[in-house]
Amino acid sequence: MKLIVGLGNPGKQYEKTRHNAGFMVIDELARSLQIEPSQLKFKGLCGETRIGGEKVILLKPLTYMNLSGESVIQAVNFFKAEKDELLVIYDDLDTPVGKIRLRLKGSAGGHNGIKSIIQHLGTEEFQRIRVGIGRPLPGQKVVDFVLENFRAEEEGDIKTAIENSTAAAKQWLSEPFEQVMNKFN
Numbered sequence: 001m002k003l004i005v006g007l008g009n010p011g012k013q014y015e016k017t018r019h020n021a022g023f024m025v026i027d028e029l030a031r032s033l034q035i036e037p038s039q040l041k042f043k044g045l046c047g048e049t050r051i052g053g054e055k056v057i058l059l060k061p062l063t064y065m066n067l068s069g070e071s072v073i074q075a076v077n078f079f080k081a082e083k084d085e086l087l088v089i090y091d092d093l094d095t096p097v098g099k100i101r102l103r104l105k106g107s108a109g110g111h112n113g114i115k116s117i118i119q120h121l122g123t124e125e126f127q128r129i130r131v132g133i134g135r136p137l138p139g140q141k142v143v144d145f146v147l148e149n150f151r152a153e154e155e156g157d158i159k160t161a162i163e164n165s166t167a168a169a170k171q172w173l174s175e176p177f178e179q180v181m182n183k184f185n
Contacts, residue, residue, distance in 0.1 A: 001056075005061065005071075008023030009023075017147050018146045018148060019146040023060050025169070028162050029170070030058055033049060041075075043071040043074060044062045069113075069116035069121065087177075089128070089129045092130035092131060092132055093135055096134055097154045098161050101129075104177060104181070164184060168180050
């Protein structure tokens, strides 16, 4: 079983914002795997399929970013998912736009969605794909920055990051995460 969670905020107004990079990857992954995450389950939108005999679940929490852990813990408990069966995809301020970083574990690094997941799971040990969104301009508040759309000159870079994140998630369906990290980091 593989549970892939993309973080973001629900609603049309947030659809293309930096904070929704995780949702963007889940949407691309869903298209690629021909899964429709349209079931309302686990306080989110969920879709599932089988690949190579293994169940694959995609989840987009609809709890808003700061409460993402509420959705994730419900899905983890329902599927009895082990820590190596969970992959969380989210936006990262400390990674340049267009780049991705894969990690086996780590702190929240100031990301409230990850902070909520760590709190609800009771561990920092879960696999992640961090999608680079860059840093705010001087004087710009982080909260305003993450809720703005990508600039026109960044669209090619974020598209590349989404494609690479999707490829990494798909590779993880058949290979150990450490091998996927070696390829994409």
